Amino acid sequence: MKKCGDTRARSDLAIHRAAAFYERPVGQVRPQPGFGIPVDGRGGAMQDEPFTRLDLNLLAIFDAIMSERSLTKAGHRLGMTQSAVSHSLARLREVTGDTLFERTGRGVRPTQRALSMSGDVREALDRLRATLRPRSGGFCSKSTQRTFLLDIPAGIDSIIAPALAQRAVDSEGLSFRISGGRAKAIMQELRFGETWLALDYERPEAEGYRFEHLFEDPFVIISRRAMPRLPAR
Template sequence: MGPIRGMNFGAFDLNLLRVFDALMRERSVTRAGEQIGLSQPAVSQALNRLRGVLDDQLFVRRGPEMLPTPRADELGPVIRNALAEVERALTGDRRFDPATAQRSYTLIGADFVSLLVMPPLFARVSQAAPGVRIRLVDTARGDVERLLQEDAIDLAIEPALAVPEWVSRERLFDSPFLVIAARENPELAAAGVAPDEAIPLDLFCRLPHAIRTVDGTLSGWLDEALAQAGRERRVVLGLPHFAGVALAVAQSGLIAALPAQFARAAAEPLGLAIYRAPVAAGVPEISMYWHGRHDRNPAHQWLRGLVRDVVAGF
């Protein structure tokens, strides 16, 4: 093939595209090298070669991150899709052998996923695929659609999302809300409310609430149901993680509405009692989301199957 825009494409080292794609995903020379099995100096050398060939810095350092230039942002989706097509052409529908696989998976989800899904998931992965690494990034990492498009994540485990057609989705389980409080909560004891009972509406609205919030908004699903009844609760603490909310409740007179699976898991170790809310709130549906180009990828199908098995009892 002849020169393209001043570049002899026939002499171009296509392995550089893997380095570029890893840098786009990881925004770190070190992590990019870990992903594709190259040393940090080798990644830096490849980046310098790319900069020379494309006549652009491609990535500039800002703090600990390597941020893509506009030229890199333009090339990123094109190169990513091209590499995916090559992978599909080479692998076809052949079987995935987890016992010999050497690769990493990245998932995104709340600490709900970190505490309840990832430990049993890794137990299965470590038994079946000792060469596979797996990690979870927090929902605060960014927009799920963008991360899937960039292949920065393999799978998202989230409540209902509005996603485009190219994102595939599979429902995993429903997660209704339950209310937690310290076992010795004096207000609930004085009112004679026993665990597993519904907290009276007036008391529920009067008690101080903690809420899990990523963006600082002090309202959620339950507040919509209360508003329909013409009521509101008193939210006094917002924290970004369910675990932090549960710990705060255990050490104070707070109450909190948390996903049922998390509430039940936290109750015994933290000394919490579980109650029902006085109003019926919407029930979040938890699903896994992935890029449609991985629908038939055997390695991705294997991961989705493991997640499906782990949450089957939720």
């Protein structure tokens, strides 16, 4: 077990190092190793490091394109023109070295690199929003600005969709995007962040996923009374 004194000593050392770093006159301050700015062997900033050229707004645009699968719809969602979204995507392509999205007849399709990035990007954005959001005691559906991606199989969607629609009406910034009928792809969609929550008839066998048993609903058969192959009741 670590002693409190050890932790305080490390904190004091970190404060001392930070203070020493900022004691120089403004004109002499240079990027230093270990303070979050990539530097080369001569002490200069590495301009070709991808992260130094990354605008965090590009990640929000990437997330919107992933959700909408369309540059135009992503622009409407963010209050940007399609041209501005396209320009931002070009900048993000330079940073990642990947096309990220390929044009289709009805919008865009994410590449494997984009799919692998999407979950981490969305989680990072959610954490930033949660960090910057005024503390209000937890999640509030009436004040949130978020789209939840759900995978709900046929048969259950008719039960759940009306309740979700009413919740979206009551909460102006809350919306739901529902897909279904792709049971074999549910685990992959959850893994890559294409779906946040999925409902299914079977218990998942894959590890690394949280699940909860919701309810049981038996199957029934309905027929006419004179059906010869069924016993009369």
